[in-house]
Amino acid sequence: MPHVTHYFDYKSPYAYLALEETFDLAAQPGVSMDWLPYTLQIDKYLGIAELDNSGADVIGLRNDHQWRRVKYAYMDCRREANRRGLTIRGPQKIFDSSIAHIGFLFVREQGDFLAFHEAVFERFFRRELSIDDPLSVEQLITETGFDATGFEAFLVSEGRAMHDRIISEAEAAGVFGVPGYLVEGELFWGTERLDRVREKLDI
Secondary structure (H helix, E strand, C coil): CCEEEEEECCCCHHHHHCHHHHHHHHCCCCCEEEEEECCCCCHHHHCCCEECCCCCECCCCCCHHHHHHHHHHHHHHHHHHHHHCCCCCCCCECCCCHHHHHHHHHHHCCCCCHHHHHHHHHHHHCCCCCCCCHHHHHHHHHHCCCCCCCHHHHHHCHHHHHHHHHHHHHHHCCCCCCCEEEECCEEEECHHHHHHHHHHHCC
């Protein structure tokens, strides 16, 4: 059976926009898909920023080129989101999405993670969820129908170790961004490459 490993990050608007098409791919007959979080280190390539209520950067460590890239990326994503009836509001700081990613790993062990997965993306980009706040993530686990018992311990032990191992293995396979799709050792990056993924899978 053809197998796809899909990498996502809850703070990536491009990963959010890829959600529907990725679900469509996973639903294809004979396709097996593994969903794995990949926590982007945005500061490494886009610098660090944090905005106040007026939208001004209170840290000031991004250069002009980095700001142009960030502003274009969110403009481009909002343009596409508007076509689909989705809301994408740019976050006011760089979030540590590893907390929500470990929440995903916790929920995945209980079965179908769809409700949690979609809710994290939707609420984060509406600025209704702090994905780096353990309590907020725990509350969402419960709200989306899962048992949150043991999440706090999982977050700092087994879950953290699992998260870090996934990142290391992803990077060893060449993963650097999301949405990513690994098929038989070949990496495809971006929603626009899903057609090539389908060609590779011959579907």
